[in-house]
Amino acid sequence: MDFLVNIASSLGxxxxxxxxxxxxxxxxxxxxxxxxTMRFLVQWIAxxxxxxxxxxxxxxxxxxxxxxxxxxxxxxxxxPVFILxxxxxxxxxxxxxxxxxxxxxxxxxxxxxxxxKAA
Numbered sequence: 001m002d003f004l005v006n007i008a009s010s011l012g013x014x015x016x017x018x019x020x021x022x023x024x025x026x027x028x029x030x031x032x033x034x035x036x037t038m039r040f041l042v043q044w045i046a047x048x049x050x051x052x053x054x055x056x057x058x059x060x061x062x063x064x065x066x067x068x069x070x071x072x073x074x075x076x077x078x079x080p081v082f083i084l085x086x087x088x089x090x091x092x093x094x095x096x097x098x099x100x101x102x103x104x105x106x107x108x109x110x111x112x113x114x115x116x117k118a119a
Contacts, residue, residue: 029073035066057100064093 039062046054067089074082 025073025076028069028076032066032069032073035062035069038062039066057097060093060096060100064090064097067093 039059042056042058042062043054046056046059067086071083071086071090074086
């Protein structure tokens with residue numbers, strides 16, 4: 001029981017002594033990590049349903065939002081390695097989303113296979 005009291009006391013001391021800005025950045029970091037976890041969960045479920053390796057569109061949106069949050073977190077922490085890694089990732093995520101949207105736009109503009117063909 002003393003163990004739990006010590007943990008509660010330590011957490012209380014930490015909460016009181018930690019500035020609000022630091023707490024907010026911890027929330028950003030945890031939210032970013034949650035986004036990255038969700039992208040793999042979405043990918044796993046889609047692959048299980050298809051019985052093949054699938055990368056759904058949602059994967060790229062979770063990647064983009066998680067990467068943007070981690071990029072902001074890395075800038076706040078002034079971590080050049082993390083900044084470079086997340087910056088490169090953001091470029092890749094944006095490019096994949098562009099390809100997806102471009103393909104959808106192309107399909108919307110192209111005639112369907114069911115449409116009657118001109119003679």
